[in-house]
Amino acid sequence: MPEGPSIVILREEVAAFTGKAVERAEGNSKLDKSRLVGQTVQSFRSWGKHFLIELDDVSLRIHLLLFGSYRINERKQSSPRLSLGFANGELNFYACSVQFIEGPLDEAYEWSADVMGDAWDSRAVLKKLRARPRLLACDALLDQTLFSGSGNIIKNEVLFRTRIHPLSLIGELPAAKLRELAKEVRVYSFDFLRWKREGKLKANWLAHTKTTCPRCKIPFVKAKSLGRSKRRAFYCERCQKRHGDSEKVSVNAPVAEE
DNA sequence: TGGTTTGTTGCAGC
């Protein structure tokens, strides 16, 4: 479910509830759900993997994490974390994180970091990346403050497309390569969105879960837990160039600034 | 068949 493009799809699927009042709010979330009843949906928004329901005096932030799911005008057997009833149907969320966000959403998030968003600004992320030269490429692509909405699939695919080895140091990438990286995260995320809608997401993976490099045909490296983020990685040692050596860390050096 | 995972948080222990 849960990388940024999947949340864009969710946002579109619930559009019929925009402007409708919450008539019923229940579920096993510990939040005070009674507060929601009577409030009107001002908008459905998303910031990366965060699905946002903007109501009259508060917003809801729903994060599907790894196992979360939702149903529109349907119910699963398991009990919902949050179920919202409207005059024209209902929206049910399962196994997710639900939080209130007080105050305007425009102040709660840095919108330029949302890879799928209209306010995406690659210059802003490049500035942040330049400030963290010791950061590994594989960790940069999972850092939601840099690339909000990018997840492990997007990480593996973007590193393969740009031919960047996941253990490259951000500070060692040539300027043009860094710009290419920032640009490709957004380009691939929209490819992901289109392929997911068409039901062809997996069919278009070049690296994620693959065993052989489609370019040079040698076996991919399958790493179980790479980088600080300790997530699995699929990459080609031959055609993904390793910029800098992340192993070279002097014991006496000052604490590495990422 | 059953181990793995498109993710994040909080907490225990060190």
Added chain:
DNA sequence: AGCTGCAACAAACC
């Protein structure tokens, strides 16, 4: 104090 590793969530997928 600040880190690391684990549990929790709970279901589709290979």
